[in-house]
Amino acid sequence: MANTPDTEHFWMPFTANRQFKSRPRMLVSASGMHYTTDDGRKILDGTAGLWCVNAGHGHPKIVEAIQKQAATMDYGPLFQMGHPLVFEAASALVSIAPEGLNRVFFCNDGSEAVDSALKIALAYHRMRGDGLRTRLIGRERGYHGVGFGGIAVGGIAGNRKHFGPTLPGVDHLRHPLDIARNAFTRGLPEHGAEIADELEQRLLALHDPATVAAVIVEPMQGSTGVILPPKGYLQKLRAICDKYGILLIFDEVITGFGRLGTAFAADYFGVVPDMIVCAKGLTNAAVPMGAVIVRQEIHDAFMQAAPENAIEFFHGYTYSGHPLASAAAIAAIKVYKEEGLFDRAAAMAPYFEDAAHSLKGLPYVKDVRNLGLVCGIELEGIPGKPTARAFDVFLKCFWDKNVLIRTTGDIIALSPPLIIDKAQIDQLFGTIAEVLKAQKAVPASEAAVV
Numbered sequence: 001m002a003n004t005p006d007t008e009h010f011w012m013p014f015t016a017n018r019q020f021k022s023r024p025r026m027l028v029s030a031s032g033m034h035y036t037t038d039d040g041r042k043i044l045d046g047t048a049g050l051w052c053v054n055a056g057h058g059h060p061k062i063v064e065a066i067q068k069q070a071a072t073m074d075y076g077p078l079f080q081m082g083h084p085l086v087f088e089a090a091s092a093l094v095s096i097a098p099e100g101l102n103r104v105f106f107c108n109d110g111s112e113a114v115d116s117a118l119k120i121a122l123a124y125h126r127m128r129g130d131g132l133r134t135r136l137i138g139r140e141r142g143y144h145g146v147g148f149g150g151i152a153v154g155g156i157a158g159n160r161k162h163f164g165p166t167l168p169g170v171d172h173l174r175h176p177l178d179i180a181r182n183a184f185t186r187g188l189p190e191h192g193a194e195i196a197d198e199l200e201q202r203l204l205a206l207h208d209p210a211t212v213a214a215v216i217v218e219p220m221q222g223s224t225g226v227i228l229p230p231k232g233y234l235q236k237l238r239a240i241c242d243k244y245g246i247l248l249i250f251d252e253v254i255t256g257f258g259r260l261g262t263a264f265a266a267d268y269f270g271v272v273p274d275m276i277v278c279a280k281g282l283t284n285a286a287v288p289m290g291a292v293i294v295r296q297e298i299h300d301a302f303m304q305a306a307p308e309n310a311i312e313f314f315h316g317y318t319y320s321g322h323p324l325a326s327a328a329a330i331a332a333i334k335v336y337k338e339e340g341l342f343d344r345a346a347a348m349a350p351y352f353e354d355a356a357h358s359l360k361g362l363p364y365v366k367d368v369r370n371l372g373l374v375c376g377i378e379l380e381g382i383p384g385k386p387t388a389r390a391f392d393v394f395l396k397c398f399w400d401k402n403v404l405i406r407t408t409g410d411i412i413a414l415s416p417p418l419i420i421d422k423a424q425i426d427q428l429f430g431t432i433a434e435v436l437k438a439q440k441a442v443p444a445s446e447a448a449v450v
């Protein structure tokens with residue numbers, strides 16, 4: 001029998017608190033591809049936690065590294081002091097980053113990494129005497145965390161609407177999701193690369209390119225429900241940014257560390273940005289950590305602009321490069337390399353794609369989108385009850401079928417650990433198929449509005 005704690009005091013993030021607390025879904029342990037619940041059920045993890053446990057849960061080498069570091073040195077300040085592991089972690093990260101991106105600024109999560117990257121972009125231009133460049137361009141439906149910088153460039157209405165004006169001087173590209181033209185495409189959509197031209201034709205024409213500091217996009221939009229870049233789209237963004245001296249930032253918090261079968265999405269697409277924002281899989285989620293990987297010229301501009309012996313960048317966090325996080329990052333990157341997990345994800349992707357598209361034709365399935373080990377299944381919503389259909393599928397998968405999926409709006413988003421095998425892929429999609437076939441009206445009490 002589950003020993004449920006008092007749930008009253010914890011205010012849960014991005015959760016329908018009252019709905020959750022009426023029947024808590026409690027995870028108490030995890031190993032490999034599975035969670036265990038407080039009532040002893042083994043749950044297949046179809047979401048790698050929150051797109052983050054890429055090497056599977058409780059990897060012994062990562063656990064050992066954290067335990068060892070905790071016993072050696074719990075904390076060491078990094079303002080005007082150092083500890084060896086953080087330098088080693090930066091080198092390890094650079095060893096898998098695209099060529100030319102070889103300076104690393106550490107923070108604690110994706111949101112901080114986004115805000116750090118935006119600050120680096122603004123300060124970089126200013127240090128070079130180009131201080132007019134203060135505008136930032138994000139994208140509709142983009143998710144860049146929950147800091148004020150991140151929600152300003154982000155484009156998910158629900159994450160912005162309660163928080164008043166955010167940063168001034170921000171504009172947004174249109175997102176490239178086009179179900180009418182691209183539904184059920186396997187991999188990258190054929191149609192829509194021309195939407196990237198709007199950066200030049202609409203936004204830069206309106207604002208004057210000389211005022212724009214940076215464009216930030218997720219190479220593949222994840223949290224909004226898996227929106228893939230049409231073929232050639234990212235190449236166009238890169239070319240336009242180059243033409244006008246605008247920095248291109250890829251937010252790879254989800255796509256980093258093998259999700260698409262390469263270390264970063266930049267490698268998958270063959271498009272190298274000026275900065276990569278990452279977090280999540282950096283430590284296999286065992287300890288929070290985020291990072292901005294920066295082109296050397298950007299870093300060097302800071303070094304050259306500041307007077308001798310002066311602090312070059314007035315930014316940082318108490319826990320930037322925390323020793324436990326650094327130990328976890330070094331161990332995680334070693335595991336990714338030694339176990340060939342990025343290649344494994346690439347090798348498994350075609351099987352995953354076939355399984356995903358086997359859902360086509362099932363009740364309420366409007367679109368299936370996939371790339372690497374990511375899949376978005378867009379459902380027709382229940383009229384008047386947005387999000388309720390997908391949330392009902394989520395509940396049934398969890399309570400009746402012992403499978404963890406994730407939903408956003410009426411979209412199911414899947415992103416299993418990269419160690420998933422074929423039988424587990426069959427279980428994941430087979431379960432969703434069964435639940436969809438049995439879909440009936442959702443009782444109002446179960447509906448959660450996100």
Ligand SMILES: Cc1ncc(COP(=O)(O)O)c(C=O)c1O
Pocket residue numbers: 109110111112114143144145146218222223251252253254279280
């Ligand atoms: C693309 C992207 N950027 C930033 C974030 C924010 O990361 P965090 O939740 O670690 O702050 C996320 C989280 O899912 C993300 O998907």
